[in-house]
Amino acid sequence: MASHKVKIAARLRPRLDGEVVDDNIKVFHNSDASTGSTNSTSGASYISVVNPRDTTQVFKFPFSNCYDENSTQEEIFHNDVEPLIDVVYSGITVTIFAYGVTSSGKTHTMQGTKVQPGVIPRVVQAMFEKKTHLTQHEVNLTVSYMEIYKDEVYDLFVTRENAPKLPVRENDVGMVFVANLSSQSISSVEEFDSLYQQATRNRSVGATNLNRQSSRSHAVLTVEATMIDHSNNTTLTGKINLVDLAGSENNKQTGNDSTRMAESSAINKSLSVLGQVVHALNQGASRIPYRNSKLTRILQDALGGNAVGLLICNLAPGTKFRQDTLNTLNFAVRTKNVENKPVINERDNRPAPKAHFSAPSNPPPIGKPAPAVLIPVSTTGTGSGAGPTRSRASLVPVVSRVPRVSMGANQYQPFALAGVGGGGRRLTSIGEAQPERPGLTEKDIDERISRAVEAEVARRLAEKEKEWQEEQKRQQAELEARAAAAAAEAEERRRSRTPEKDMSLPSGVLTPILKKHRDLDDELKQRLLELEKKFERGNKETQLADVLSPVSKKKTGRAYVALARAHSEKGDLNVALELYRKAESYVPDNMKLKERIIEIEWAVKNGREYVPSPKPQKQHKKHKKNRSNKASTASSSHEDQENEAMDMDISGGAGNGGVKGKTRIMSPTSEFGVELTNAGETGVPGGNTSLTKRPFADTEDDQEVDSGIDHGHGMIATQTPPPPQQQQKRQKRDFIKNEEDHYHDDLNERWEPPYAPNPKVRELNEEIGL
Numbered sequence: 089m090a091s092h093k094v095k096i097a098a099r100l101r102p103r104l105d106g107e108v109v110d111d112n113i114k115v116f117h118n119s120d121a122s123t124g125s126t127n128s129t130s131g132a133s134y135i136s137v138v139n140p141r142d143t144t145q146v147f148k149f150p151f152s153n154c155y156d157e158n159s160t161q162e163e164i165f166h167n168d169v170e171p172l173i174d175v176v177y178s179g180i181t182v183t184i185f186a187y188g189v190t191s192s193g194k195t196h197t198m199q200g201t202k203v204q205p206g207v208i209p210r211v212v213q214a215m216f217e218k219k220t221h222l223t224q225h226e227v228n229l230t231v232s233y234m235e236i237y238k239d240e241v242y243d244l245f246v247t248r249e250n251a252p253k254l255p256v257r258e259n260d261v262g263m264v265f266v267a268n269l270s271s272q273s274i275s276s277v278e279e280f281d282s283l284y285q286q287a288t289r290n291r292s293v294g295a296t297n298l299n300r301q302s303s304r305s306h307a308v309l310t311v312e313a314t315m316i317d318h319s320n321n322t323t324l325t326g327k328i329n330l331v332d333l334a335g336s337e338n339n340k341q342t343g344n345d346s347t348r349m350a351e352s353s354a355i356n357k358s359l360s361v362l363g364q365v366v367h368a369l370n371q372g373a374s375r376i377p378y379r380n381s382k383l384t385r386i387l388q389d390a391l392g393g394n395a396v397g398l399l400i401c402n403l404a405p406g407t408k409f410r411q412d413t414l415n416t417l418n419f420a421v422r423t424k425n426v427e428n429k430p431v432i433n434e435r436d437n438r439p440a441p442k443a444h445f446s447a448p449s450n451p452p453p454i455g456k457p458a459p460a461v462l463i464p465v466s467t468t469g470t471g472s473g474a475g476p477t478r479s480r481a482s483l484v485p486v487v488s489r490v491p492r493v494s495m496g497a498n499q500y501q502p503f504a505l506a507g508v509g510g511g512g513r514r515l516t517s518i519g520e521a522q523p524e525r526p527g528l529t530e531k532d533i534d535e536r537i538s539r540a541v542e543a544e545v546a547r548r549l550a551e552k553e554k555e556w557q558e559e560q561k562r563q564q565a566e567l568e569a570r571a572a573a574a575a576a577e578a579e580e581r582r583r584s585r586t587p588e589k590d591m592s593l594p595s596g597v598l599t600p601i602l603k604k605h606r607d608l609d610d611e612l613k614q615r616l617l618e619l620e621k622k623f624e625r626g627n628k629e630t631q632l633a634d635v636l637s638p639v640s641k642k643k644t645g646r647a648y649v650a651l652a653r654a655h656s657e658k659g660d661l662n663v664a665l666e667l668y669r670k671a672e673s674y675v676p677d678n679m680k681l682k683e684r685i686i687e688i689e690w691a692v693k694n695g696r697e698y699v700p701s702p703k704p705q706k707q708h709k710k711h712k713k714n715r716s717n718k719a720s721t722a723s724s725s726h727e728d729q730e731n732e733a734m735d736m737d738i739s740g741g742a743g744n745g746g747v748k749g750k751t752r753i754m755s756p757t758s759e760f761g762v763e764l765t766n767a768g769e770t771g772v773p774g775g776n777t778s779l780t781k782r783p784f785a786d787t788e789d790d791q792e793v794d795s796g797i798d799h800g801h802g803m804i805a806t807q808t809p810p811p812p813q814q815q816q817k818r819q820k821r822d823f824i825k826n827e828e829d830h831y832h833d834d835l836n837e838r839w840e841p842p843y844a845p846n847p848k849v850r851e852l853n854e855e856i857g858l
């Protein structure tokens with residue numbers, strides 16, 4: 089996008105009555121520049137100011153146009169302002185502002201007098217004159233007028249008493265505007281004059297020591313030209329802002345009272361921000377402090393924005409203003425480096441067409457008017473009419489004004505302001521700015537331009553979309569950061585409420601615990617594997633039952649029942665339950681056994697004690713008797729019930745154990761020995777009945793059984809086994825014993841309540857205080 093530097097004109101006002109004649113400030117034109125100016129650009133005029141602290145030193149301030157005390161309103165308008173009228177009519181915003189110390193002649197330059205009208209009335213006059221030549225457009229002129237008084241905006245078309253403070257806002261394409269500012273349509277210069285005079289009376293002015301009619305506010309008059317091209321259905325909007333700034337003031341000199349002081353403070357502050365904005369722009373700062381004052385917000389477009397800017401620097405002669413003059417000139421020097429990027433404000437009046445080019449994924453929201461198309465302009469200006477005093481480069485840009493593609497290339501009509509303005513100055517149209525190339529018809533050129541515009545519009549929309557997405561991302565990141573901060577804060581609060589037990593631990597104290605955790609993991613894995621193996625063993629039990637003979641099944645079942653009972657008497661119900669279940673896998677049809685299982689399950693589930701009925705000692709005999717008689721005796725005791733449950737089985741296997749000459753003592757545990765006699769049926773060698781009576785057989789018991797010595801267990805084993813068979817039996821018995829012991833251990837582990845904390849975990853918890 090082509091850039092355009094703010095143009096500077098400096099004007100020294102004449103000495104007023106009562107002011108001391110002073111040669112310390114002089115204006116040199118380029119014909120005088122041969123005398124040498126250290127900083128001047130070639131051919132530029134300059135202002136020279138004697139250094140108030142060292143009168144031998146002279147500062148020179150080169151500007152393209154410098155006006156001395158003899159300059160006229162006409163001259164300034166003709167040289168610097170009039171060319172900008174064409175720029176306005178090309179759809180560009182122009183801002184002219186008068187800057188200077190109080191009583192330096194700003195209002196005189198901008199407003200002037202009846203006899204010497206200033207920039208404002210001349211601009212309006214010129215606008216009307218040029219309007220008559222715009223035959224291809226329907227042109228409407230409107231005017232608005234506001235003042236910024238003590239950093240508040242007021243509508244000058246509203247009487248002072250009723251004028252509300254107006255807010256400064258920004259629209260969705262980033263353009264700053266004053267909300268609710270009235271805008272008056274004007275159809276003639278006279279109509280404007282009437283409005284303007286009325287509005288000027290509303291402006292805040294007051295007398296100071298330096299100026300009887302000192303402006304106490306910044307005044308901004310805007311003339312807007314709306315140019316409708318019905319053939320192309322487009323509207324160009326150009327406007328010119330004419331700003332009469334309040335002057336910077338030295339309160340020592342102005343002799344201000346408290347009211348004036350307050351005004352002066354606001355004036356100086358806003359001018360100070362203006363200086364900061366210019367400084368920031370020159371520094372290429374990422375943030376320009378436009379928002380620090382209403383003035384800079386409103387002038388934003390003229391300083392680093394999309395408008396064409398002209399600063400008229402008003403200077404007051406006299407030693408007493410010398411420092412202020414130097415300040416003004418320094419500000420002007422900085423401002424002339426500010427670059428703007430002027431754009432043409434053009435809007436397609438037709439409903440938004442369907443995109444037929446690569447459009448961004450998120451179109452503008454439905455219902456909003458299509459934004460104005462801002463087309464950058466080239467500022468490679470052509471030479472414009474020379475003023476009476478000197479020649480200068482024109483501000484009038486060669487405008488690359490082109491229709492949007494939706495207009496249709498054939499419909500495009502070059503927008504020309506033929507014959508407008510004195511001196512033949514005119515806004516150059518696209519057709520004239522770009523001479524036709526050989527071989528290219530006007531249609532070809534238009535099509536090329538249309539394609540270029542398409543690309544540009546697409547690029548801008550994509551840019552907007554990108555900006556929007558980045559903004560969304562930024563907002564999202566901000567939200568997340570806030571959430572994280574809130575969470576951290578909440579955590580901090582929680583910690584501050586919780587006793588800092590953990591916090592008080594010295595560093596490294598948890599290391600052994602963490603190591604234990606690792607060990608624990610390994611142990612738990614190992615334990616799981618073992619339990620799985622045991623579970624498989626349990627399954628094998630069932631498979632084993634399938635291959636046993638009916639008699640062996642019953643005997644094995646009886647042995648498990650006896651074992652289960654012993655466990656239930658110990659209070660180890662879980663193990664007992666498991667053993668009963670095992671017994672069930674061998675004698676699945678025994679109803680009493682099923683009932684027993686249900687009872688114990690209920691007791692385990694409800695945490696109730698299960699008390700099996702005690703086994704009467706004499707029952708052995710009785711039982712033996714019963715067994716020998718093959719008669720089942722009903723008994724109320726638990727043992728009897730069990731034995732009753734097993735009687736049928738036992739009777740079925742009596743032949744195996746009924747060896748004559750051998751004492752057979754039946755007890756719950758002795759049934760285990762019974763199983764031994766059937767080991768051969770399960771593949772274990774040997775077949776003779778062995779009479780054993782032992783509770784949970786252990787090595788000592790084995791020895792006792794083997795030696796036939798009763799150590800008080802109430803068991804007598806008398807047997808006369810042949811040595812080899814005895815050997816085999818012992819082996820079998822040992823095997824089974826080992827199996828039983830192992831199984832018993834397994835059960836103990838398997839039935840460890842699943843919710844019981846692992847001892848290691850418990851230890852760990854205790855260690856860390858949980």
Ligand SMILES: Nc1ncnc2c1ncn2[C@@H]1O[C@H](COP(=O)(O)OP(=O)(O)OP(=O)(O)O)[C@@H](O)[C@H]1O
Nearest residue numbers: 101102190191192193194195196299302303334335
């Ligand atoms: N070029 C000029 N020719 C003749 N008189 C001038 C010229 N410039 C300024 N004056 C006179 O100087 C006085 C102060 O001018 P003016 O009010 O325009 O200053 P100002 O900069 O607007 O001051 P303030 O900032 O206080 O409003 C006025 O009486 C004005 O008529």
